[in-house]
Amino acid sequence: MNAKSVAATKAAGRYADGSGLYLVVDDKGNRRWSFVFQYGGKRKEMGLGTVEDVDLKEAREARDAARKHLVAGRNPIEVRRLEAAARAEVPEFGAYANKIVDGLTLKSDKHREQWRRTLTDYLPGLQKLPVDAIATHHVLDALKPHWTEIPETAERIRGRVERVLDAARAAGFISGPWENPARWKAHLALLLPRPERKVRHHPALPYEQLPDFMVALRERGGVSARALEFTILTAARTQEVRFAVPAEIEGAVWSVPAVRMKMKRPHRVPLTLDALEAVAAAKPPPGYKVAYLFRGAKAGDPLSNMSMDRVLRIMNVDVTVHGFRSTFKDWAEDTTGFSSGVIEAALAHLVGDETERAYRRGDALEKRRRLMEAWADFALSKVRPPRYLRPDAGPPSDPPPG
Known part of the structure; x- marks a missing residue:
């Protein structure tokens, strides 16, 4: 026939x-x-x-x-x-995606809900499909409505779909010859345009305005204001500060565990007297249960995720907490003689490639201490007299100390 x-x-x-x-x-x-x-x-x-x-x-x-x-x-x-x-017995994509999200180790419940939402709300066409029935055209149909409208989110969605389907394959729900239909390299990359990534910077305060800002911040009472002051003086990230506990501070060094660091590497932060004073000012009254350096509204809870942002809104300052890290970096690069390596280390950024980092065993703690002392002197220059006056904190054109 x-x-x-x-x-x-x-x-x-x-x-x-x-x-x-x-x-x-x-x-x-x-x-x-x-x-x-x-x-x-x-x-x-x-x-x-x-x-x-x-x-x-x-x-x-x-x-x-x-x-x-x-x-x-x-x-x-x-x-x-x-x-x-x-x-x-093969599960539907929606149910299996929820199961995978439940088992992930994520930074917070908010992050977990972001995962769940991208795998459900953004992918209605995949929810009822058995995981072993999902083909490339299903993934394309699901991604195309978002690919040019919200490219960064769409790229995250694709990666998460790929991960769910890989997990289904590993669990034995997908058998026989198979290639992940959500894979980008040499697959969807041939069918979709490369997403345009828009770089969005956190709004930051120009460093010239910081001394006046710190005067206004000092006038504000409350734990959230002291937590923000501590965050600025240490150039730390919000989550590093929110979940800090007293046991992490020994003398004038704050040791942040790897689990709370963006790069998943432990990080030591040299603390100035001003940073330690901010911690002391936030201490609760006697008899109050203390679990974190900066307590939340309920005994034993950490500071809420938006508490420091709320301080900025009340002060009518159009910046973000994270933006103060940019303020610090701009000040350090523009006005001091500290090397970029020391500045990046203070921000807990990885410096150099893997080989270079293997030979650089130390974390330049004492150099970073001098940098943070200079930063505190500058930030609080309209609050108190200079405390440190380190000679190596001068502009790059200054002669070397000694």
Whole structure:
């Protein structure tokens, strides 16, 4: 048979294609494919689908697959039944994605909900599909509405879909030859334009305005204001400060564990007298349960995620807490003689490549202490007289100390 003869065959009857494959036309004109074979000494017939759903080439491929089972001593009808039963246990993408998100180790509940939302709200077309039925065209249909509108989010969505499907494969829900349909390299990269990443900087205060800002901040009472002061004086990130506990401070050094650092490396922060005073000013009254350096509204809770931002809004300053790290870097690069390596280390950024870092075992703590002392003198220059006056904190053109 060929495609033309299949299309022309309308009369009721059974039409052999060879090797057990038949085109069957019933009295009502319905046409289907059938595979006839012998198993256990008995004649059996296995349906392969209608002509409308399965073309001649696909019918022959199904027949050949069934014949391979026969050669191996298996009943192809029973094999198909078992495969169908196994398929019934394959989870839908939405349910499985939720399960994967529940098991992830993430920074916060907020981050977990972001994962969950990107895998549900943004992908309605995937929710009810079994994970082993998802093909490239499904992923493309799900991503295209977001790809140019919200490129950064769409790229995150793609990566998360890839991770869920990889997990489904590892769990045994996807079998046989398979390539992840959400993979970017040499796959979706050939079908979608490369997303344009828009660099968005956190609004930062010009360092020239910082001394006046610190005067206004000192006038504000409350734990949140002291936490913000500590954050500025240490050039730390919000989460590093919010979950800081008293045991992390020993003398004038704050040791932040790797689990709370963006780079997942432990980080030591030299503390100036001013930073230690901010901690002391935030201490609760006697008898109050203390779990964190800067306590939240309820006993034992950390400071809320938006508490320091709320201080900035009340002060009517259009910057972010994170933006003060940029203020620090601009000041250090523009007005001091400290090297970029020391400045980047103070910001807990990785400096150099892996080889260079392997040879640089130390963390330049004492050099960074002098930098943070100079930073405190500058930031609080309208609050108190200079405390440190380090000679190496002068501009780059100054002669070296000594």
